[in-house]
Amino acid sequence: MQQRKEEEMEQNVSLSTLCYLEKDDAYLMLHRIKKKKDVNAGKWIGVGGHFEANESPEECLIREVREETGYELYSFRFRGLVTFVSGKGVTEYMSLFTGDGFTGQEISCDEGELKWVPLEEIDSLSLWEGDRIFLKLLRERDSFFSLKLVYDAEDCLLEAQLDGKNLQL
Numbered sequence: 630m631q632q633r634k635e636e637e638m639e640q641n642v643s644l645s646t647l648c649y650l651e652k653d654d655a656y657l658m659l660h661r662i663k664k665k666k667d668v669n670a671g672k673w674i675g676v677g678g679h680f681e682a683n684e685s686p687e688e689c690l691i692r693e694v695r696e697e698t699g700y701e702l703y704s705f706r707f708r709g710l711v712t713f714v715s716g717k718g719v720t721e722y723m724s725l726f727t728g729d730g731f732t733g734q735e736i737s738c739d740e741g742e743l744k745w746v747p748l749e750e751i752d753s754l755s756l757w758e759g760d761r762i763f764l765k766l767l768r769e770r771d772s773f774f775s776l777k778l779v780y781d782a783e784d785c786l787l788e789a790q791l792d793g794k795n796l797q798l
Contacts, residue, residue: 643721646690647677648705649767650698651729654748657698661741673746673754676738677723686724694728697738704730709774711763716782727767758786762796 650657659676661669678693680686686707694702705728713721735743746754751764759778766774779788789796 641719643719644680644689644724645678645721646680646686646693646724646726647675647711648690648694648702648726648728649675649764650694650700650702650731651727652745655745656748656751657743658746658751658754659697659738659741659743663739663741667740669757671755672760673751673756674760676743677726686726690724690726690728694731697740698731698733698743699736700731700733702728702731704728707773708767709763709776711759712775712777713759714777714779716780716784716787725763725767757784758798759789762789762791766791 657676658673660673661667661671664670676694676697677690678697680689681692684692687705690705691702694700705726707724708727709725711723711725713719713723715721737743748768752761756764759776759780762778763774763776766776775792777788777790778786781787786798789798
């Protein structure tokens with residue numbers, strides 16, 4: 630029992646949120662091209678980030694959307710929990726949201742370029758393979774889901790599980 634507790638404490642665990650703002654059949658996407666040493670370099674992702682101390686997923690979501698876009702988010706849905714297992718020793722639990730109500734003026738993001746991408750163009754972007762799976766789920770499924778994505782040390786997707794069942798890759 631003691632050994633298991635020590636092993637759990639040694640795990641590198643991360644908590645984050647990711648949001649796809651929706652407007653006119655498009656998602657607001659962030660092309661990660663500005664930060665050095667960015668695990669998402671060159672990829673297109675939603676907006677979001679890591680939890681700060683004592684934040685709930687919703688508090689993290691609202692703060693991150695404001696910081697990265699300038700928008701004040703007031704209408705959103707918690708769509709899924711995505712567990713990323715990295716071959717580099719990190720496990721990230723990401724709370725995945727969509728948002729359709731926001732106010733304010735879009736600002737420049739210091740992590741990349743923001744762009745409204747029509748839904749039919751998303752598959753042509755440079756995306757993580759696992760992101761392709763949950764983006765499809767966001768478009769096709771209305772109910773909450775749990776998705777586990779296992780990557781190797783070279784960032785190749787090895788395994789995916791949807792609601793505890795293996796997916797064919």
